[in-house]
Amino acid sequence: MQSVLELHTYLSDELKQVDSTLKASLETPVPIIKTLGINILSAGGKRLRPLLTLASAKIFTPTPPLEAIYLASAVELIHTATLIHDDVLDESQLRRGVKTANNLWGNACSILVGDFLFARSFELMVKCNDFNILTKLSKTSGLICQGEVKQLTLLNNTETSTADYFDVIKLKTASLFKTACFAGAKIAGATNDEADIMASFGENLGISFQIIDDILDYSQTAEAMGKQPGDDYLEGKMSLPVIELLKIKPDLKPIFLDKNMQNFETIKQEMFNHDIFSLCYQQAQSFTTKATQNLKYLPENDIKNNFSNVAHEVLNRAA
Amino acid sequence: MQSVLELHTYLSDELKQVDSTLKASLETPVPIIKTLGINILSAGGKRLRPLLTLASAKIFTPTPPLEAIYLASAVELIHTATLIHDDVLDESQLRRGVKTANNLWGNACSILVGDFLFARSFELMVKCNDFNILTKLSKTSGLICQGEVKQLTLLNNTETSTADYFDVIKLKTASLFKTACFAGAKIAGATNDEADIMASFGENLGISFQIIDDILDYSQTAEAMGKQPGDDYLEGKMSLPVIELLKIKPDLKPIFLDKNMQNFETIKQEMFNHDIFSLCYQQAQSFTTKATQNLKYLPENDIKNNFSNVAHEVLNRAA
Numbered sequence: 030m031q032s033v034l035e036l037h038t039y040l041s042d043e044l045k046q047v048d049s050t051l052k053a054s055l056e057t058p059v060p061i062i063k064t065l066g067i068n069i070l071s072a073g074g075k076r077l078r079p080l081l082t083l084a085s086a087k088i089f090t091p092t093p094p095l096e097a098i099y100l101a102s103a104v105e106l107i108h109t110a111t112l113i114h115d116d117v118l119d120e121s122q123l124r125r126g127v128k129t130a131n132n133l134w135g136n137a138c139s140i141l142v143g144d145f146l147f148a149r150s151f152e153l154m155v156k157c158n159d160f161n162i163l164t165k166l167s168k169t170s171g172l173i174c175q176g177e178v179k180q181l182t183l184l185n186n187t188e189t190s191t192a193d194y195f196d197v198i199k200l201k202t203a204s205l206f207k208t209a210c211f212a213g214a215k216i217a218g219a220t221n222d223e224a225d226i227m228a229s230f231g232e233n234l235g236i237s238f239q240i241i242d243d244i245l246d247y248s249q250t251a252e253a254m255g256k257q258p259g260d261d262y263l264e265g266k267m268s269l270p271v272i273e274l275l276k277i278k279p280d281l282k283p284i285f286l287d288k289n290m291q292n293f294e295t296i297k298q299e300m301f302n303h304d305i306f307s308l309c310y311q312q313a314q315s316f317t318t319k320a321t322q323n324l325k326y327l328p329e330n331d332i333k334n335n336f337s338n339v340a341h342e343v344l345n346r347a348a
Numbered sequence: 349m350q351s352v353l354e355l356h357t358y359l360s361d362e363l364k365q366v367d368s369t370l371k372a373s374l375e376t377p378v379p380i381i382k383t384l385g386i387n388i389l390s391a392g393g394k395r396l397r398p399l400l401t402l403a404s405a406k407i408f409t410p411t412p413p414l415e416a417i418y419l420a421s422a423v424e425l426i427h428t429a430t431l432i433h434d435d436v437l438d439e440s441q442l443r444r445g446v447k448t449a450n451n452l453w454g455n456a457c458s459i460l461v462g463d464f465l466f467a468r469s470f471e472l473m474v475k476c477n478d479f480n481i482l483t484k485l486s487k488t489s490g491l492i493c494q495g496e497v498k499q500l501t502l503l504n505n506t507e508t509s510t511a512d513y514f515d516v517i518k519l520k521t522a523s524l525f526k527t528a529c530f531a532g533a534k535i536a537g538a539t540n541d542e543a544d545i546m547a548s549f550g551e552n553l554g555i556s557f558q559i560i561d562d563i564l565d566y567s568q569t570a571e572a573m574g575k576q577p578g579d580d581y582l583e584g585k586m587s588l589p590v591i592e593l594l595k596i597k598p599d600l601k602p603i604f605l606d607k608n609m610q611n612f613e614t615i616k617q618e619m620f621n622h623d624i625f626s627l628c629y630q631q632a633q634s635f636t637t638k639a640t641q642n643l644k645y646l647p648e649n650d651i652k653n654n655f656s657n658v659a660h661e662v663l664n665r666a667a
Contacts, residue, residue, distance in 0.1 A: 057490075058515075059498045114463060118456040137437040140459055141497045144433060144466065148489035151470050155486050158479065167474050170467035171376075178460045179378045196377075 032338035036080055039332075043083045043098060044076060050102040054149040065134055065142045069109055078209045079105045081234075085213030085227050087332050093217050096157040100212045103157075103166065106150035108205060111173055113143035118181070119264055162212045169208040176200025185265030187275055187282045194269055198239040199232070206235030226326050230336070233320035238343050240313035243268035247297050248306050249348065259293040269309045270300055277303050310344075317344045351657035355399055358651075362402045362417060363395060369421040373468040384453055384461045388428055397528045398424045400553075404532030404546050406651050412536050415476040419531045422476075422485065425469035427524060430492055432462035437500070438583055481531045488527040495519025504584030506594055506601045513588055517558040518551070525554030545645050549655070552639035557662050559632035562587035566616050567625050568667065578612040588628045589619055596622050629663075636663045 037044065055066035079101035086093035117131045117139050131139040147170065154166050180197045183189045210231030214224040246261040247270050261268055265286070274296065275282055281299060284292045300306060320340045327333050356363065374385035398420035405412035436450045436458050450458040466489065473485050499516045502508045529550030533543040565580040566589050580587055584605070593615065594601055600618060603611045619625060639659045646652055 057494050059494050059501070061501055062494065062497055114459055118459060136455075137500055138497065140433055140437060141493050141500065144463075145490055145493035145497065147463065147466055148486065148493055151486040152483075152490060155479065155482050160474065160477065163474050163482075164471075167467065167470040171464055171471060174460050174464035174467055175376050175378050175381065178381055178457065178464070181456055181460065182378070182380055 032335050032342050033075065033077070033080070036084055036332075036335055036339065037076075039335075040080065040083045040087070043093065043101070044079070046098045047076070047079050047083070047101045047105065050098055050153070051105060054102065054106060054146075054153065057145075061134070061138065062142055062145055065138060066109075066146065069113060070105075074105075074109075076105060077238075078108050078205060081206065081209040081231060082213035084332050084336065085210040085231075086217035087213075088227070088327060088330060088336075089214055089217035089219045089223065093213075096159070096216045097213060099153045099156045100162065100166070100216055101209075103150040103153040104205065104209045104212070106146045106153065107166075107170055107173070110143045110146035110150065111177075111205075113139050113146065115177070117143075118177075119260065157212075157216060159216060162215050165208050165211055169204050172200045172204040176202070176204070180266065183267045185286055186267060187285065189267035189272055191269065191272055194267060194272055195236070198236055198243075202239040202242075203232045203235030206238065207232035210234075223327060226323050230320050230323040230340075233316045233323065234340050234343060237313045237316040237320065237340070240269055240309055240316070241344060241346060244270055244306050244309050244313070245348065246270075247300055259290060262293045262296060263288055269312065270305050271296075273308050274300050274303060274305050277305075313344055317341060351654050351661050352394065352396070352399070355403055355651075355654060355658065356395075358654075359399065359402045359406070362412065362420070363398070365417045366395070366398050366402070366420045366424065369417055369472070370424060373421065373425060373465075373472065376464075380453070380457060381461055381464055384457060385428075385465065388432060389424075393424075393428075395424065396557075397427050397524060400525060400528040400550060401532035403651050403655065404529045404550075405536035406532075407546070407646060407649060407655075408533055408536035408538045408542065412532075415478070415535045416532060418472045418475045419481065419485070419535055420528075422469040422472040423524065423528045423531070425465045425472065426485075426489055426492070429462045429465035429469065430496075430524075432458050432465070434496070436462075437496075438579065476531075476535060478535065481534050484527050484530055488523050491519045491523040495521070495523070499585065502586045504605055505586060506604065508586035508591055510588065510591055513586065513591055514555070517555055517562075521558040521561075522551045522554030525557065526551040529553075542646060545642050549639050549642040549659075552635045552642065553659050553662060556632040556635040556639065556659070559588055559628055559635070560663060560665060563589055563625050563628050563632075564667065565589075566619055578609060581612045581615060582607055588631065589624050590615075592627050593619050593622060593624050596624075632663055636660060 051070055052067070055063045055070070057063065082101035082104050083093065083097060086097040117136050120131070151167070154163055157163065176197050176199070179193070180201060183193060183197070207228045208231070211224050211228035214227040219227065243261065246268065250258070262285075265288075271285065275285065278299060281296065284295055317340045321337045324333055324337055370389050371386070374382045374389070376382065401420035401423050402412065402416060405416040436455050439450070470486070473482055476482065495516050495518070498512070499520060502512060502516070526547045527550070530543050530547035533546040538546065562580065565587065569577070581604075584607075590604065594604065597618060600615065603614055636659045640656045643652055643656055
């Protein structure tokens, strides 16, 4: 992802500070917290969310304050905590090609370390000293949970609508993208209107990101994904490709519900046959378009142009 | 508990507001969150922690501000979230005599609703608009997690020292009692010194509370506890009665480690035989004494005198 890499290079000093802040957040007198935390934080995540916070700040000031580092780190900690708990919920064994925390240390430890990272993310947010941002960020954690619970209650519910799906992903994924961008802009002195535009950009980018993620779970090889193939299928996650396929081919519902790897292959093949991936891609694309349109209302600068490219890379990523 | 009941009566208006705030916190477009949340919040908890916040506020002002209600509610939400996650970790089937959330709705939902309550507690804290309190409260969640993780790493470790035990309970239990009292005092206009005294009172009370809790897990009947007998034993929790017993009778270590209900009865009997409960009670008592001594440094008033009685009731409770 060329533009994401460019952002990484452009913001390398700030990202190093984020990494130091994340490491410092893991310092406790209880060694296993650090071990487990470092394991997941260094597992090769793209740091996309903190990058969004930092870049959003840079759109509005050439020298973002230290608080932007805290906020970017808080956003990554919320994301990491969510990942740890997700892996417990999903009983995942691999993430990004490495063993998950629950696989290595058991569920109990993973639940608690997830809680700990949530708590530390709050501590970092508080340091930003801005009640407007604090209110948004504190609400975001609750929204993510609501999305996750809604997703859980819809597992294997083959009557799930696309509206339900969009509710879920707006909450569980796009809300953090949205707040990541809002917080970066606001802490860098953006006006309320500008910060709201950044929030919309983040939300649209997040929706597109999640749709692509859900496509990849059916269209990609295990190697490219860095996790077990068919995870979403086996859990019964009602993602967009599944909803769209079952709309066209409702007779596949029993195949979707009867979990085995042969049926997974059948579902994948039917998705190819009925052009489901293109259909979903087009929906993702419409949100990328909205995201880039949001940017039009912001002052011209290099990062803003890069953001537009980032949105297209998120759309066209292969993993 | 006469004095706790008196506090309940004295603060009944404020407690009703806390209950309304807690219920409002559960309002989401995802119905199961509310169902599960109400189930645990209405399961007959003593509301001891919010009571401490409200009463601590009342020591310093006859009319605590609305923020005291938010803080008391935030404290109870943190506690409730911790309970929900604890029940998942411990695979508990009953709490306060009713089925646990994980028993009724499964682990996945319990983990997420616990996360949701943490998030909502943070939203309430933010509404208090006081960075000093916010910093303490946000740290407290992290301390609780550290205590829980440390407890987890010490399960069935028969070399656990009393120092380790006190580390664990200060973090997992006393830290929230401490912050509950600090926050109530501070929001009601206490000086920093006064708020610190209230914090010490809360910490000492919390330590005493947890020691008694740990005694009761071995000394009480299942009926009185409202949960399964021997839970702590079966999990391998290195609580004070166990540590003290194994100090005197190290030959019981294999019996403690070989989990079955007959061995549980043997351990209990040996605790009675060696006066372990009295020994632990004395330690709890020493913290109650410290707690009541803390109160001496505060202005005279009715609630302060009641607090001293509360501390003794916590020490002498039977369940």
